[in-house]
Amino acid sequence: MPIVEVRQLTKVYGEGDTAVTALDHVDLTVEQGEFVAVMGPSGCGKSTLLNLVGGLDKPTSGQVLIGGTDIATMNDTEVTQLRRRRLGFVFQFFNLIPVLDSAENAALPLTLDGVAPATARAKAEDWLTKVGLGDRLRNRPDQLSGGQQQRVAVARALVTDPDLILADEPTGNLDSKSADEIADLLRQASVEWNRAVVMVTHDVRIASHAARIVFMRDGAIMDDVALPAGDGAEAARAAMEKAGLL
Numbered sequence: 001m002p003i004v005e006v007r008q009l010t011k012v013y014g015e016g017d018t019a020v021t022a023l024d025h026v027d028l029t030v031e032q033g034e035f036v037a038v039m040g041p042s043g044c045g046k047s048t049l050l051n052l053v054g055g056l057d058k059p060t061s062g063q064v065l066i067g068g069t070d071i072a073t074m075n076d077t078e079v080t081q082l083r084r085r086r087l088g089f090v091f092q093f094f095n096l097i098p099v100l101d102s103a104e105n106a107a108l109p110l111t112l113d114g115v116a117p118a119t120a121r122a123k124a125e126d127w128l129t130k131v132g133l134g135d136r137l138r139n140r141p142d143q144l145s146g147g148q149q150q151r152v153a154v155a156r157a158l159v160t161d162p163d164l165i166l167a168d169e170p171t172g173n174l175d176s177k178s179a180d181e182i183a184d185l186l187r188q189a190s191v192e193w194n195r196a197v198v199m200v201t202h203d204v205r206i207a208s209h210a211a212r213i214v215f216m217r218d219g220a221i222m223d224d225v226a227l228p229a230g231d232g233a234e235a236a237r238a239a240m241e242k243a244g245l246l
Contacts, residue, residue: 008062045219066087086160124159158189
């Protein structure tokens with residue numbers, strides 16, 4: 001069973017003459033352990049798609065199934081629990097709490113879910129060590145580089161052992177070296193830790209770390225391309241040219 005199944009997903013903002021169709025009958029499937037990049041010009045609907053899959057917004061029509069369950073049938077409490085326990089989020093601007101150290105930030109989803117503080121911290125420290133921050137457990141965000149802060153955010157996304165990681169322009173606020181490191185880390189989450197990852201990006205170099213690239217335009221999927229194992233940058237660029245995005 002796919003981790004994510006999107007069926008005829010449509011999102012319209014506004015009504016009448018001012019209505020804007022952000023997503024237009026989109027179908028998409030993501031399997032367990034698969035790393036999918038979503039690309040397209042500004043306003044093409046890629047962030048809207050991510051928000052709907054993550055239960056952060058509700059569709060006008062269509063379905064989003066997470067592990068076979070349609071999130072539209074859930075009440076607000078159930079959707080909140082789904083996001084906290086089965087989904088992990090990584091955003092462009094890290095969204096760390098300034099007064100908390102790395103371990104406290106990474107443990108936050110567990111803490112909010114009622115896990116004992118000592119247990120939550122131990123698990124957070126384990127994930128921080130896995131993402132290369134074992135020596136930064138007690139540092140606050142202002143004591144970390146941008147790349148290190150995003151690693152804390154990745155650890156926070158993984159700490160609940162989610163089925164799916166949703167990453168919205170996770171490298172958009174980083175220098176090129178840190179950006180590649182975060183993209184490699186998301187690929188590791190897919191390949192080694194068997195998490196499904198859906199990442200929105202505008203950067204073909206970052207997208208080339210994925211196993212598939214979905215190209216969007218005007219609220220619809222224009223192409224869905226599997227990348228070769230290893231360096232997929234050339235294949236990604238060729239696919240973008242074919243889709244008219246270069």
